[in-house]
Amino acid sequence: MTLTPGDPLLLTPGPLTTAAETREAMLHDWGSRDQAFMDANAAVRAKLLEIANAADTHVCVPLQGSGTFVVEAALCTLIARDGKALILVNGAYGKRMARILDYAGRAYEVSETAEDTPPDVPALAAKLAADAAITHVLVVHCETTSGILNPISDIAHAVKDAGRSLIIDAMSAFGAIELDAAKVPFDAVMASSNKCLEGVPGMGFALIRKSVLEGCEGNAHSLSLDLFDQWRAMEANGQWRFTPPTHVIFAFAKAIEQFEAKGGQPGRFKRYSENCRILIDGMAELGFQPLLPQGLQAPIIVTFRMPSDPAFDFQVFYDKVKDRGFVLYPGKLTVAPSFRVGCIGHLGADEMKAALKAMAEVLAEMGVKTGAPQAAE
Numbered sequence: 001m002t003l004t005p006g007d008p009l010l011l012t013p014g015p016l017t018t019a020a021e022t023r024e025a026m027l028h029d030w031g032s033r034d035q036a037f038m039d040a041n042a043a044v045r046a047k048l049l050e051i052a053n054a055a056d057t058h059v060c061v062p063l064q065g066s067g068t069f070v071v072e073a074a075l076c077t078l079i080a081r082d083g084k085a086l087i088l089v090n091g092a093y094g095k096r097m098a099r100i101l102d103y104a105g106r107a108y109e110v111s112e113t114a115e116d117t118p119p120d121v122p123a124l125a126a127k128l129a130a131d132a133a134i135t136h137v138l139v140v141h142c143e144t145t146s147g148i149l150n151p152i153s154d155i156a157h158a159v160k161d162a163g164r165s166l167i168i169d170a171m172s173a174f175g176a177i178e179l180d181a182a183k184v185p186f187d188a189v190m191a192s193s194n195k196c197l198e199g200v201p202g203m204g205f206a207l208i209r210k211s212v213l214e215g216c217e218g219n220a221h222s223l224s225l226d227l228f229d230q231w232r233a234m235e236a237n238g239q240w241r242f243t244p245p246t247h248v249i250f251a252f253a254k255a256i257e258q259f260e261a262k263g264g265q266p267g268r269f270k271r272y273s274e275n276c277r278i279l280i281d282g283m284a285e286l287g288f289q290p291l292l293p294q295g296l297q298a299p300i301i302v303t304f305r306m307p308s309d310p311a312f313d314f315q316v317f318y319d320k321v322k323d324r325g326f327v328l329y330p331g332k333l334t335v336a337p338s339f340r341v342g343c344i345g346h347l348g349a350d351e352m353k354a355a356l357k358a359m360a361e362v363l364a365e366m367g368v369k370t371g372a373p374q375a376a377e
């Protein structure tokens, strides 16, 4: 790993640790009509399609902003004003899509399971059969709220069989967990520069089925979030409609270069899976218990149940671990008090082991005997 000494290591759902080379790629200025910039932009768009094996069927539309901006843009561009969405919710990011549709004034229904429970695919198929008004199904690939991996292939086939359109928020999975457009039918998938592809934050992108996007003119109620308009304009002259995040794109191109050199998606999956295994095993030695069983855990971020030792105080633990150079993340769960530790970003086995060592030292300093949670009643 090429890290910068003194910088904190971010064991979070984002922003994430990036390689020094990625950050160094930003140390210039470019004009938005600069040929070097337009070439880098075109190359990044093409490579993102390749990662999902979607170059023949989909187009890549990038958008300024954090990941939520492109989620909102994709939902509002693809779902017609008289459309209706079914949102499969098992965490905060599914709920966020519902809030987006509240703002946009699109009809929707929520099908919710607990944060540690994947969506029920037969129930989804039954729901689609029963309600002809539903035009789109929305789902999160890895729900970063808990770290759960949702059964995207089964969901995609159920939606396809019912003749509806699937939109996937794959923000925290894209590039690390396989998503092959030839095997998993989807109309749109959204992700961002700064999760598993390890670019710097600042832009999102949507891979959208070309035949679908062609029919989306006039759907969006927002000019800056209209991905149809963004796509048309970019196809016409190779430029972004409004000031592009030039530095972010050059950093992204550099990050994708390293991604390819290290084996692409399978390589990234392997590194993150090792990070995740080292983390869960090391935390188990300290008594900590993950929320999810192994079969549901994505190698992205791990939720640990809050220890019941009275000497444990999360804020003190967090601050002391941070003083040692590692940033953890609070939990956002309703099912159980918890905190999270990420496995993604430019981190490998050495960094995960160093983080475990720091956590062990802090527990000893705090007088915490075990990280074990309250036994289930």
Ligand SMILES: *Cc1c(COP(=O)(O)O)cnc(C)c1O
Pocket: 013, 014, 066, 067, 068, 069, 071, 093, 140, 142, 143, 144, 169, 170, 171, 172, 192
């Ligand atoms: C990170 C993330 C997002 C986007 O969050 P931003 O803070 O807007 O970048 C959306 N969905 C999921 C599943 C995520 O993990």
